[in-house]
Amino acid sequence: MLVLTLSVIAFALYWTWRWRVTSRLKPPAYPGWVPLIGHVHLFIGDSISLWNIVKEFSYTSLKMGGVISASIGPRTIYVVTDPDDCLTVANTCLQKDDFYNFAKPWLGEGLITGTLSKWKHHRKLLNPAFSQLVVDGFQGVFNSQARRLVKDMETEVGKGPFDHRTYTRRNALETICLTALGVEFCENSVLNSQYEHAVEQILNMLMERLQKFWLHSDFIYNWSNLKKKQERCLVILHNMSNTVLETRKAVYLNNKKNGLEASTGIKFKAFLDLLLELSTEKGAFNDLEIREHVDTMIAAGHETSANVLMFTLVMIGSYPKVQERIFEELHDIFGNDDRDVTKQDLSQLVYLEAVLKETMRVYPIVPVTMRCLDRNVKLKNYTLTAGRTCLMLVYGVHRHAMWGPDAEEFKPERWLNPATLPHSPNAFAAFNIGRRICIGKSYAYSSMKTTLAHLLRHYRVQADHKKMILKLDVVLKPECGHFISIEKRYNVNL
Numbered sequence: 057m058l059v060l061t062l063s064v065i066a067f068a069l070y071w072t073w074r075w076r077v078t079s080r081l082k083p084p085a086y087p088g089w090v091p092l093i094g095h096v097h098l099f100i101g102d103s104i105s106l107w108n109i110v111k112e113f114s115y116t117s118l119k120m121g122g123v124i125s126a127s128i129g130p131r132t133i134y135v136v137t138d139p140d141d142c143l144t145v146a147n148t149c150l151q152k153d154d155f156y157n158f159a160k161p162w163l164g165e166g167l168i169t170g171t172l173s174k175w176k177h178h179r180k181l182l183n184p185a186f187s188q189l190v191v192d193g194f195q196g197v198f199n200s201q202a203r204r205l206v207k208d209m210e211t212e213v214g215k216g217p218f219d220h221r222t223y224t225r226r227n228a229l230e231t232i233c234l235t236a237l238g239v240e241f242c243e244n245s246v247l248n249s250q251y252e253h254a255v256e257q258i259l260n261m262l263m264e265r266l267q268k269f270w271l272h273s274d275f276i277y278n279w280s281n282l283k284k285k286q287e288r289c290l291v292i293l294h295n296m297s298n299t300v301l302e303t304r305k306a307v308y309l310n311n312k313k314n315g316l317e318a319s320t321g322i323k324f325k326a327f328l329d330l331l332l333e334l335s336t337e338k339g340a341f342n343d344l345e346i347r348e349h350v351d352t353m354i355a356a357g358h359e360t361s362a363n364v365l366m367f368t369l370v371m372i373g374s375y376p377k378v379q380e381r382i383f384e385e386l387h388d389i390f391g392n393d394d395r396d397v398t399k400q401d402l403s404q405l406v407y408l409e410a411v412l413k414e415t416m417r418v419y420p421i422v423p424v425t426m427r428c429l430d431r432n433v434k435l436k437n438y439t440l441t442a443g444r445t446c447l448m449l450v451y452g453v454h455r456h457a458m459w460g461p462d463a464e465e466f467k468p469e470r471w472l473n474p475a476t477l478p479h480s481p482n483a484f485a486a487f488n489i490g491r492r493i494c495i496g497k498s499y500a501y502s503s504m505k506t507t508l509a510h511l512l513r514h515y516r517v518q519a520d521h522k523k524m525i526l527k528l529d530v531v532l533k534p535e536c537g538h539f540i541s542i543e544k545r546y547n548v549n550l
């Protein structure tokens with residue numbers, strides 16, 4: 057009897073102890089849990105309400121120590137905003153979450169959505185196509201594209217507020233075609249605006265499917281109207297990438313036949329030529345894989361930098377002192393000359409770069425990334441359980457206490473002095489962190505700095521960032537209120 061009692065007590069003590077140890081390792085839960093559905097009700101709505109809930113999760117996660125959990129029906133997800141814990145997750149689990157599979161009909165085995173085994177192999181093969189040396193070779197195109205943008209926007213001078221995103225997006229789309237893909241076909245403006253519209257729509261549909269959790273199952277989704285809509289978009293999207301591919305391939309094969317070095321008029325291999333070469337000479341990619349890489353590059357390369365430029369112009373227009381300081385920097389480097397921006401100039405545009413970074417900190421263009429935990433992950437204070445989903449909320453990371461009490465303010469100056477920056481480099485995650493960091497980061501900086509240098513030498517911008525209403529369609533963008541107005545500057549020799 058005594059033995060039995062003692063063992064019951066011992067057993068109870070053991071379980072209490074175990075429970076306390078494991079619950080200490082478990083992150084706290086987001087408030088508002090409802091039996092059976094968990095937190096699902098919070099995610100229902102449109103992409104504006106989704107953005108608001110992402111912000112709330114960011115602030116709650118920050119307040120509760122940087123890691124929290126939430127339940128989507130029977131599934132548990134983690135929400136991380138601690139910069140160093142984000143790096144641990146990002147480098148321990150390289151596999152994207154299943155949500156990215158929703159985009160597979162569009163982007164297939166490209167770098168963003170591809171399976172991990174393909175990604176490892178292909179990322180290594182493709183890295184050289186985005187090295188700084190290659191990007192420097194694009195400088196001529198960046199300059200002529202920037203001049204084109206200046207010219208296109210001229211019709212808006214003095215006419216009051218206009219939607220500048222239509223300009224930055226078209227320009228970025230052309231730039232990516234001219235550089236990475238080596239194709240000028242984007243001249244065809246009808247296909248162009250169709251393509252832009254299709255990208256906009258498909259991003260919105262991805263979010264709709266995420267929010268309508270009953271559509272997560274392929275079986276139900278296959279019968280839905282949403283799927284039919286998506287199919288229509290895919291025809292347009294894939295027609296564009298197929299056309300790019302066929303155009304370039306013809307040139308490539310023709311040059312090869314005539315013993316010419318396949319060239320885009322620049323002295324290096326553009327991304328698409330590298331793909332074609334690796335596939336014809338080493339059989340590294342099949343035709344479908346090439347198209348999927350092309351789709352991924354067009355999408356990832358234009359939608360992101362066009363939106364960052366759009367936000368940056370809004371911020372510059374909202375902060376006249378910032379604008380004057382940029383202009384002074386430009387004046388110090390270029391004087392009254394309207395010459396091209398060189399590689400050396402880029403490294404001198406220190407304040408302009410600070411403005412870009414600060415804009416991306418305040419408005420991270422990819423504010424949420426997701427990983428699938430393929431193993432238990434030990435963080436600073438908690439252990440995350442294998443098999444679950446982990447969200448990294450970049451929006452929260454960029455407002456972590458490490459940024460100081462002025463984290464909510466737009467202050468480009470903070471980037472000029474290491475003492476006013478966080479001690480952890482992981483606190484800035486606009487391009488993601490760790491091994492799956494954006495492949496186009498150097499490309500993005502060079503092209504955006506060149507574009508802004510030209511634009512701001514010619515125009516004075518006015519805007520009000522407080523009017524923006526934002527939404528989350530995979531990337532962060534304004535639903536409305538992102539208008540700027542421009543005036544000509546007359547101190548430049550044209």
Ligand code: HEM
Nearest residue numbers: 167356357360361364422425486487488492494495496500
């Ligand atoms: C300001 C501009 C840009 C920003 C803020 C940005 C941001 C990002 C982020 C956050 C990711 C990680 C996405 C995720 O894990 O879900 C990413 C990945 C990627 N980006 Fe960018 N990007 C920019 C420009 C570009 C450009 C210009 C290109 C191509 C020319 C590009 C190509 C890619 C690719 C291929 C990936 C997938 C990388 C991988 O998983 O290996 N991006 N980018």
Ligand SMILES: *[C@@H]1O[C@H](CO)[C@@H](O)[C@H](O)[C@H]1NC(C)=O
Nearest residue numbers: 120121122123138141436437
């Ligand atoms: C970890 O715990 C320490 C001490 O309790 C706390 O100060 C810190 O904010 C926690 N960090 C995370 C990432 O949870």
Ligand SMILES: *[C@@H]1O[C@H](CO)[C@@H](O)[C@H](O)[C@H]1NC(C)=O
Nearest residue numbers: 161273274275276277278279
């Ligand atoms: C849904 O449709 C796709 C093709 O569009 C097909 O590959 C997939 O097997 C279908 N899934 C189910 C569960 O019916």
Ligand SMILES: *[C@@H]1O[C@H](CO)[C@@H](O)[C@H](O)[C@H]1NC(C)=O
Nearest residue numbers: 294295296297298299300302
């Ligand atoms: C794309 O669409 C155009 C016009 O609808 C058609 O002529 C062309 O053959 C299509 N191209 C490809 C590669 O599917």
